[in-house]
Amino acid sequence: MLQIAFFSVLNGLVYGMLLFMLSSGLTLIFGMMGVLNFAHAGFYMLGAYVAYTMGLYIGFWPALLVAPVLVGVAGALVERHGLRRVHRFGHVAELVFTFGVALLIEEVVALVWGRPAKAYEVPALLDFPLFRVFGSSFPAYKGFMLLVAVAIFLFIFAILSRTRAGLIIQASLTHPGMVAMLGHNVPRVFMVVFGIGSALAGLAGVIAGPVLGTFPGMAQVLGSIVFVVVVIGGLGSLTGAFVASLLIGIVQTFAVALDVSVGNVLMALGVPARASVALHDIWKVTIAQVAPIMPYLLLVLVLMIRPTGLFGTRET
């Protein structure tokens, strides 16, 4: 049990931090422009594929730096030449636009790189077990993922709370009209935030590709959960995204480890489980089986109890 608890915490942290890298960019974009950016996970996938291809020529480490920059530039271009034009037609048009971009990215990736998964591997330098306890090992690469995510959190937090640019971004989150009146170029702020958000998603892809697999469905697999994180954390709240990511990461990994069903709980409480009782099939479902639903359950609960999200100030 100790072994499972220990590794569940570690795996939960790694998974949670990965979610954070994705959701940090999304929450800024969402909070600022009010745009549900469906293409966000697409940029995550682009990051993985670009880094994979570059890695073949220049190695993993240079690709780790260059690929997110390229994805960020792609994101900024999409904002400048696509989203900004669509902006004047309202949120529905923007939503449909980002949805279209998401589909486009998936198809382009499938066209360029093909459908089968790519052999995007962990770099040799980090391909060793960091430590071995309880007969199971923890790969060094996952430790590296944790480090990068923490560094990103500190970096963004410092920019947002300590610099002038951060102040303008924060002001644009709540009072975009007022910020524009004060003479700031709000569209450019939007473009930069969109670019940085995409670059962060790209970085998440570069780092997650070797662990979670690099294939054209990877965006779809992670896409929906990122929105859950953003809404639970609260729109535009970086702290919220951070807490919600870790919460979901840990809840989900722990849920998998629990083989407890409703029937077990009732038995423990002294209620005998009879096969004849109505809906007894549902009683046999274990928490492990419903683990992937847990984040959505959490989402519904948070929206019911606190519609602004855990750290949000605006109604979703």
Next chain:
Amino acid sequence: MPRPKNALILTVILALVIGLAPDAAPQDTIRIGYIDPLSGPFAATGENGLNQFRYAADAINKAGGVLGKKLELVPLDNKVSPQESLIQLKKVIGEGIPFIFQGNSSGVAHAISDAVQKHNERNAGNRVLYLNYSAVDPALTNDKCHYWHFRFDAHADMKMAALTDVIQANRNIKKIYILGQDYSFGKAVAEAAVSMLGKKRPDIQIVGNELHPIGKVKDFSPYVQKIVASGADAVITGNWGADMIGLAKAANDGGLKVPFYTYYAASDGVTAAIGAAGVDRIRLVHETHPGNPTAPKALGDYITGYRKLHPQNDVNQPRIHTALNMLALAIKKAGTIDVDKVAAALEGLEYTNVGGDQVIMRREDHQLQMPVYISVHTNKGIKHDLDASGFGLSLESKVERDKAMQPSACKMQRPS
């Protein structure tokens, strides 16, 4: 009255519509619907299947086609969803396509099989034939069997019998963990494993029997931790596609070094994901010779030819070749594409497949009877590798057709 300009546009549109309308005259090709995932997490599997169908169909067409007509594949994306599949099935029926191939997911197979049966009962003049090349839930040729469904892959019980024979012989295995996807196939694998191990090796303890949602798990590390914690010395899994890649990666990362007994741990990115960590440890049960260490000549040529066209894909489902060629043979025998006559011709049909094995479509349940192979993941003596990774499958043992045969509970209702 429309103004002249509008009238002109109307005329043009009308002309276009009439021009595009489907030809009522008899088709000069034999159309075959292919309903499988072409987008989403399982698209790699679906697309590779489609490529193998096209490759097999091209060979038949080059040799003159069937009854002087060419075979034409109509791909339809179902996203591995039973609901989407039924929509695509309606399209197939609406367009008058007589034959349907589907293979990925027994959940989808049950939905299509059911719908085809109902449709054929009510529409005697406009029937469709369902050729299942890969969905291996035994129920499809047992209590859910019907006359319009034919299966060309060995079902889960036939395969599990072979796997458990291998496990039976390995005295080092005392504890087994069963992990699968939560749908009819995953459940069938788990049930077969538990009952067959109970008979063959009652001393083996099943330390875990778990199902996870299909295509929804992002990180398999928590499952791997559970397997490690259970102290299992071997794992049985029916996982395929993205779920097998994820499991293989997490097992490598978590340092899980026990043998795996699998159904689909090869190709479409899985072999590359397993890599060096799985050598001599991952075993797979399948339906045709793996091509290593020495392939039968016809199979070797077939694989080489396919790899030339699709360097990224593998011939991981030679049964596709079998299914298409047996359909062509049945159409030739029937002398028509009339579904009733083709179905009758398929019953009891014998064929020598590309691997040189004699297979026969059993009348009693429409389950193709064939040998079953067990192969191991390795890089030693691999002539035909998978995923262009240098790793591949090498033959370990073969269960002959008569030994692989399983009884069926099917009570076939034949059309009168």
